[in-house]
Amino acid sequence: NSFRQMFRSTRSLHIPTRDLPLSPDTTVVLHQVYNLLLGLLGRAKLYVDVPVHGTTKLVQYFSFMTYCLISKTEKLMFSSYFMDLWNLFQPKLSEPAIATNHNKQALLSFWYNVCVDCSENVRLIVQNPVVTKNIAFNYILADHDDQEVVLFNRGMLPAYYAILRMCCEQSPAFTRQLASHQNIQWAFKNLTPHASQYPGAVEELFNLMQLFVAQRPDMREEELEDVKQFKKTTISCYLRCLDGRSCWTTLISAFRILLENDEDRLLVVFNRGLILMTESFNTLHMMYHEATACHVTGDLVELLSIFLSVLKATRPYLQRK
Template sequence: MYNRAMLPAYYGLLRMMCQQSRVFTRSLAQHQNLQWAFKNITPHPNQYPQAVEELFKLMQLMVLKHPDATEAEQREIYNFRKTTLMTYIQCLDGRTSWGTLISAFRVLLETSDDKLYVVYNGGLQIVFECFQNLHVMLHEATACHVLGDMLDILAIMQDLLQCVRMFRDSKDARGIVLATKDWLEVLRKLATLLNTYNPPEMRTLCIEVLKELVVTVVPEAMQLLAPLLTHCHAAVQDGRDAAPLGPYFPRRGCSAPSMAAAAAKGAGRPLRPMVQMAVPHGQLECNRGVDPEYDLALDKFYTPYHDFIDVMFRLAVNNDSVPEVLINLSAVVGFEAVPLHSTYFPKLWLDIYKAQNIDRKYINLLTSCNYFVDYVDAILLDERAALTVDIIYEFLTVFFPKVSAHVLSEQTLTMIDNTVVSLSEQVGSLDVPKLARRLSGDLRALILVYNSPEAVPPPLLKTTLKQLQARVRAEMAKLAPKEEPAKKSNSEDGSKKECNPDEASSSSKGEDSVNIRQDAAKSDSDSEMQQSSSSRETAPEEKKERSIGPLDDLELLDKTINELIEIVEKDD
């Protein structure tokens, strides 16, 4: 009771004196009683809350570097940080003292040397223990709210792992992670935080930590993650995982709740730790393009995860260790992302197809995967609008002939022919400018189908296409004079963009496009790991700049009609 009453005042007086004198601050920092206080008082914030608060304020003053600090002062600050870090590494139990560790590391971890010092002295294991304990508490029905602490621990974990990857060679970094006892369990538990019950800040941090671990220990991490994630996605597709969607899943007309609001309502905790990143086709509220805000919310939710799967696969390819289960994971995630018109899956496999140094067996395994057949089937029958995305259309132009015999059943061919009949009946009454983009998707689907040996174009298709083309060109003639000045301006902007050497190099990457090397130079490792992510993150901005208008849609439709007419005439 005496300590609880007197220590805050005592440490407060010391703090005030430190604020007045830098000499006193440096002398106090070297006093053994202060290290005793850090070791014996700060790990007990429930017993000595005010004293702990004052001690951490003192710590902040002792690591503060003044602009006019001498070399001796800087050296003393450096020694203080190292001594205090070692004190905490030796005395803290990660299972009970995560709050103290978070507060101490927030003050003491400033440079890469500090972080490496912690890692090489066993600090990473303590952080892993903190994470595992918080993970248990997060999922207990009676647990207090530990969301903020979990975010802090994840941020510390990411900092330490990133520092190891960037400032140590790949062999050393790999050895450090593999020597840390609980890394496999941490990897598994990180994955089970990827669900609709956890806020976007937590999911993003978990994915960043997962990336760091996967990049550092590729084959070992893949052996755990690929089967775990594949099983979770397959369970959803087979109807074995009926867990309800949590509060952070995007909903039309509703913004995601804040962490505090979700916790207050008691809705921020899942039934169990689980991976829940499958796109629920049956629970999406509208098709792509109907509600741009809803589309954006879905993209924000799923893009980080889909980018992570992309990074995983590219790393495995570059290490020439792609197990069949990882190909299945790529295919099932690609199939689930069809309603989002996502380009991760088609871009990845086009890169693999174009690369000359990659084993062709991966493509054979993909085309024999049932989820890939489902992907093609879903686009042809349910999401033809996705074919207006050039990368998806290019991908299917290359890969559809490899599976057309499996996809084009008698029932599917009948549905495709019915599309032609319906088009022929409505061609005179269609609102062509409004429906141009949708029609382009429909006709691109017909191009894929009638370009295969299993399908024969019906006789009325050619006549229908000629009628539609006449209407399209009439509409284009109406719009051309109005949009010509705008298009000229856009084309000038486009020509400037085409001259960008970065874009030119990315479009001509060839076989290097898959490369995210595990053994890359340290200075390049960040940019390489984020290569896939950055290209997708900038894509929406590029689309906004290009601002597709009615005339662009009509030109795409006209071009598509010409392609289909050539196929029909070739068959004639």
């Protein structure tokens, strides 16, 4: 009864049950039911045709399986069904241009939860070349004015980008591959400037960015060049697309990660980045003095710190001139 009652009261797709007191007999029954549900993954693709079945047919199915993840044991039970899940996600759920596909959201939530604290399931992703080639292709509509779409993305995207982040944490090769993917650059450009609407997704995207710029002692020259190119591409993208008057939090978060050396900072200078930072500073300065917005003090200090580091980087260049 407690299992059923707690399932009914669960509201988040992203937080599986923890510390649920189950007797050994109850656990056996749970595993029998869970195994039966896992065995149906291969047939689930029969119910993703939106004109026939809509976009919610599989929500309770994946929600219940997520609820069954009370320990690592259940996560490892999923491993042998991994390809059934993948063949359901791609291309049946990932490719169609459907703004709010709740089946996809529920699948990604389950997939995320079976990967958390289970490197074996993450390894299934990064060691499969078909999966690594296609996992970054996932239709996302970035309509920031449609509240239904915003709420859907707020629920779906954190799980999706967290899966990609866990893969990067385990595989340097996948990290390099993902860093150059067009859809990641799209996400940096179209999602990170809207942190207030997608806080979880933006946090995961900046986590990914940190992994993309991280350098290991054993990196080859080619890999170091890839990191350099990623920073150059991403800095240039932000300098083109950000509005300094409203996107200072994005600018601060991105530059804190991307501006690691004087070469990075000079790229900002040569691409009119000082104007962008000045616009952000003027907005924050006005908010600080003309409104009850003392909460921007931290942002103001961080922006000035970045500004100072960029200006200092110009000193050797000006001396050579």
